[in-house]
Amino acid sequence: MRAWSNALLFALALSGVPSEAAEPTAGDPLDSVMWEYNRQIFLADQPYRFDERVLVELPPFAEDPTQVPLTVDASALAGRIERVIAWADLNPIQQIFNWYPAAGSRARLSLRFKVQQATPVRAAVLTQDGVWHVGSGFVDAAGGGCTAPSMANSDPYWESHLGEIAGRRFQAGSASRYRFKVIHPMDTGLVNNIPEFFLQQLELRDGQGSVLSRMELFPPVSENPVFTFDLEGTEGPHRLWLRDNGGNEFERTL
Amino acid sequence: MIQRGRGKAFAVTTLVAALSMAGMANAGVTDQDILNDQMTTDDVVSNGLGPKGQRFSPLKAVNTDTVKDLRPVWSFSFGGEKQRGQESQPMVKDGVMYVTASYSRVFAIDVKTGDELWEYNARLPDGIMPCCDVINRGVALYDDLVLFATLDAKLIALDSKTGKVVWKKKVADYKAGYSITAAPLVVNGKVITGVSGGEFGIVGKVEAYDAKTGQILWSRPTVEGHMGYIWKEGKKVENGISGGKPGQTWPGDLWKTGGAATWLGGTYDPDVNLLFFGTGNPAPWNSHLRPGDNLFSSSRLAIDPDTGKIVWHFQTTPNDGWDFDGVNELVSFDYKDGGKTIKAAGTADRNGFFYVLNRENGEFIRGFPFVDEISWAKGLDKNGRPIYVDDNRPGNPADVDGNKGKPVVAIPSFLGGKNWMPVSYSKQTGLFYVPSNEWAMDIWNEPVSYKKGAAYLGAGFTIKPLNDEYIGVLRAIDPKTGKEKWRYKNYAPLWGGVLSTAGKLVFMGNPEGYLMAFDAETGELKYKFNTGSGIVGSPITWEMDGEQYISVVSGWGGAVPLWGGEVAKRVKHLNQGGSVWTFKLPKEDA
Numbered sequence: 001m002r003a004w005s006n007a008l009l010f011a012l013a014l015s016g017v018p019s020e021a022a023e024p025t026a027g028d029p030l031d032s033v034m035w036e037y038n039r040q041i042f043l044a045d046q047p048y049r050f051d052e053r054v055l056v057e058l059p060p061f062a063e064d065p066t067q068v069p070l071t072v073d074a075s076a077l078a079g080r081i082e083r084v085i086a087w088a089d090l091n092p093i094q095q096i097f098n099w100y101p102a103a104g105s106r107a108r109l110s111l112r113f114k115v116q117q118a119t120p121v122r123a124a125v126l127t128q129d130g131v132w133h134v135g136s137g138f139v140d141a142a143g144g145g146c147t148a149p150s151m152a153n154s155d156p157y158w159e160s161h162l163g164e165i166a167g168r169r170f171q172a173g174s175a176s177r178y179r180f181k182v183i184h185p186m187d188t189g190l191v192n193n194i195p196e197f198f199l200q201q202l203e204l205r206d207g208q209g210s211v212l213s214r215m216e217l218f219p220p221v222s223e224n225p226v227f228t229f230d231l232e233g234t235e236g237p238h239r240l241w242l243r244d245n246g247g248n249e250f251e252r253t254l
Numbered sequence: 255m256i257q258r259g260r261g262k263a264f265a266v267t268t269l270v271a272a273l274s275m276a277g278m279a280n281a282g283v284t285d286q287d288i289l290n291d292q293m294t295t296d297d298v299v300s301n302g303l304g305p306k307g308q309r310f311s312p313l314k315a316v317n318t319d320t321v322k323d324l325r326p327v328w329s330f331s332f333g334g335e336k337q338r339g340q341e342s343q344p345m346v347k348d349g350v351m352y353v354t355a356s357y358s359r360v361f362a363i364d365v366k367t368g369d370e371l372w373e374y375n376a377r378l379p380d381g382i383m384p385c386c387d388v389i390n391r392g393v394a395l396y397d398d399l400v401l402f403a404t405l406d407a408k409l410i411a412l413d414s415k416t417g418k419v420v421w422k423k424k425v426a427d428y429k430a431g432y433s434i435t436a437a438p439l440v441v442n443g444k445v446i447t448g449v450s451g452g453e454f455g456i457v458g459k460v461e462a463y464d465a466k467t468g469q470i471l472w473s474r475p476t477v478e479g480h481m482g483y484i485w486k487e488g489k490k491v492e493n494g495i496s497g498g499k500p501g502q503t504w505p506g507d508l509w510k511t512g513g514a515a516t517w518l519g520g521t522y523d524p525d526v527n528l529l530f531f532g533t534g535n536p537a538p539w540n541s542h543l544r545p546g547d548n549l550f551s552s553s554r555l556a557i558d559p560d561t562g563k564i565v566w567h568f569q570t571t572p573n574d575g576w577d578f579d580g581v582n583e584l585v586s587f588d589y590k591d592g593g594k595t596i597k598a599a600g601t602a603d604r605n606g607f608f609y610v611l612n613r614e615n616g617e618f619i620r621g622f623p624f625v626d627e628i629s630w631a632k633g634l635d636k637n638g639r640p641i642y643v644d645d646n647r648p649g650n651p652a653d654v655d656g657n658k659g660k661p662v663v664a665i666p667s668f669l670g671g672k673n674w675m676p677v678s679y680s681k682q683t684g685l686f687y688v689p690s691n692e693w694a695m696d697i698w699n700e701p702v703s704y705k706k707g708a709a710y711l712g713a714g715f716t717i718k719p720l721n722d723e724y725i726g727v728l729r730a731i732d733p734k735t736g737k738e739k740w741r742y743k744n745y746a747p748l749w750g751g752v753l754s755t756a757g758k759l760v761f762m763g764n765p766e767g768y769l770m771a772f773d774a775e776t777g778e779l780k781y782k783f784n785t786g787s788g789i790v791g792s793p794i795t796w797e798m799d800g801e802q803y804i805s806v807v808s809g810w811g812g813a814v815p816l817w818g819g820e821v822a823k824r825v826k827h828l829n830q831g832g833s834v835w836t837f838k839l840p841k842e843d844a
Contacts, residue, residue: 027257045258046258047256047257047258048256048257048258049256049257131256156379156380156381159379159380159381160429185377187377189375192334192335193334193335193336194377195359195375195376195377196375196377197377245418245419246376246377246410246419246422247410247419247420247421247422248422
């Protein structure tokens with residue numbers, strides 16, 4: 001009886017996932033066991049290719065696993081970039097951001113994020129022809145970035161400075177490069193007794209209030225995050241707007 | 255090489271689609287749903303089972319004959335280490351229960367299974383200053399929003415399907431000692447809230463916001479001398495000083511930090527279109543610093559929901575010197591007097607007196623003690639004003655050498671003949687069911703001055719029981735005569751709300767952990783079930799698929815365990831918890 005049940009279960013398992021189990025890394029240059037799993041979540045059945053023109057710049061080793069600098073640069077791809085999704089394969093919360101870059105601006109973005117262990121990091125870039133171009137990077141780490149309490153947990157500074165934005169504008173060729181820092185604990189919810197509390201939406205708006213570029217952010221983005229964007233060919237002054245999952249909204253002219 | 259993922263739809267997508275389809279079948283909560291809440295047995299969409307706050311249900315499948323077979327069907331844990339006092343009243347709408355927990359948390363639960371649908375955890379600053387435990391008393395529902403307020407004095411609207419924040423407004427500054435623990439009240443599309451913080455020299459207020467957008471509509475301070483405001487087309491306009499002008503019932507500048515917190519929320523009666531909010535103690539506790547009546551502290555206020563104007567007030571303890579923080583709920587009810595219908599309202603005050611008022615104009619009809627002993631007043635005069643026992647007011651520290659005025663033993667204690675825990679009025683028996691406590695206190699005054707964000711009491715105190723066998727007493731009281739029909743005595747102090755039903759039953763929990771049901775006429779204990787931790791919340795009942803359900807939160811805490819003295823001995827063995835229990839009759843009995 002038991003043998004029969006096991007055989008049945010095995011058959012069911014086989015019929016449920018016909019061939020994925022056989023090929024979890026499916027051409028992944030980093031040969032990650034999580035590639036297929038994350039690909040299903042983020043790209044589903046849409047066409048994609050691994051593409052070295054999508055640069056995912058990371059330090060070789062995460063000196064501070066709660067603050068790992070990441071630059072995604074898709075400016076080598078031709079045409080309009082519709083969307084960029086970034087994730088870390090082996091983080092407990094994989095997704096870092098979902099970004100809709102501004103039209104006509106260089107699709108380059110830097111920020112800092114948390115890693116839980118050494119992990120491949122992906123940036124999937126959707127071009128106008130409906131194809132995802134996937135760039136990959138790898139960061140080695142001692143680990144623990146996502147399940148360590150934020151600094152805010154031991155220092156009440158954030159309570160009186162929540163959402164304060166400090167920013168600068170640089171000239172980068174013909175573009176304006178904005179770098180800004182936002183005071184926020186960015187708690188992941190993975191630390192006992194500290195609820196998740198993180199910036200969830202970011203928008204760059206022009207002088208008339210139209211949205212030029214927007215991002216959805218996820219808890220792996222670092223505490224007091226620092227962002228760097230390029231904006232080209234639009235009239236300032238540009239405004240930055242953010243909202244966290246607690247419903248707090250923050251806004252500033254850059 | 256372009257690859258194409260093998261087409262396996264992501265499971266969550268299907269789930270989201272299913273949830274949103276289910277959502278379409280359910281209409282949001284309307285003003286009419288809230289006004290009719292007491293009569294519509296298939297939901298609970300207001301705090302108090304109807305805005306009048308009667309906590310009476312016409313359901314009777316569970317009754318004095320069948321209640322013995324009541325069984326739990328599920329128990330849901332709030333989880334985490336945040337097991338402090340659970341004083342919430344759950345709400346139920348379209349098969350979903352919305353219930354709050356300690357530390358400003360909200361849970362949505364499938365009532366058929368007890369499964370969690372979503373939870374929202376407010377990220378609270380460390381600097382919050384709740385005086386009396388990190389509790390929350392429940393949500394309000396409106397349209398597809400779940401509205402609740404937090405320990406850092408924010409009002410938040412969550413999407414009832416997802417638990418995501420739709421809007422959030424700062425009601426007051428938590429760093430100045432404000433917090434909110436009460437359930438908001440929704441009246442005609444407005445969400446109305448008070449504030450806590452009377453121990454920190456805040457200024458109490460009642461505010462109305464547009465429930466759908468969070469736009470503020472009016473703000474009414476509850477201390478004489480402060481300007482009220484109304485927002486007209488988004489513009490803030492002066493709307494009259496509360497009490498007309500400052501300095502009438504307060505000396506000097508004390509009105510500027512006068513307390514009168516509206517910390518228990520309010521009730522509403524559509525018959526007279528008035529909001530009823532109680533106000534807490536004047537600040538500081540040391541009454542010698544503020545000679546005068548100190549309006550509108552320790553009062554009941556009737557407020558026009560459209561304009562935020564105070565229509566009438568009734569003060570239960572003028573120049574309160576005992577923390578008889580008269581915030582207690584005012585429950586609207588009608589009775590016949592010689593063929594005439596009296597639009598009355600009843601309230602059991604911290605100070606030990608039960609008051610019956612005319613709710614149209616606030617006139618005093620009658621008042622009587624509902625506890626066995628009252629030391630600070632000989633009684634009430636014909637207008638309901640207390641006749642003070644002068645020797646029982648704690649002495650003025652300025653009259654003696656040193657820092658401590660003459661101590662007195664006063665009854666009831668500052669935790670009150672009745673504290674926050676709501677009474678029930680049964681339309682069936684015409685009785686009020688009052689959860690009360692018999693205790694005394696030593697109290698003395700000390701000099702004090704105001705400092706933002708610091709305790710502003712000017713008093714010291716201890717509490718002691720009056721009887722060896724019990725502190726808590728559930729009383730059935732006839733509001734027409736003041737007569738006590740029956741009583742149930744409880745060893746530990748009572749701290750949970752009461753529910754009465756047409757099944758001739760009265761439900762209440764106790765700190766020992768029991769959900770209990772009493773015969774509404776005789777007080778006979780008909781049922782009890784231990785929920786595993788103390789009950790300090792308020793039970794509800796509703797009907798689903800032809801069966802009557804009863805739910806109550808369990809989780810010991812609140813103000814009682816925070817105070818030491820002899821009372822601590824009676825409660826220190828009680829363990830913390832944090833769960834909702836749901837009960838019904840076995841199918842064959844129903």
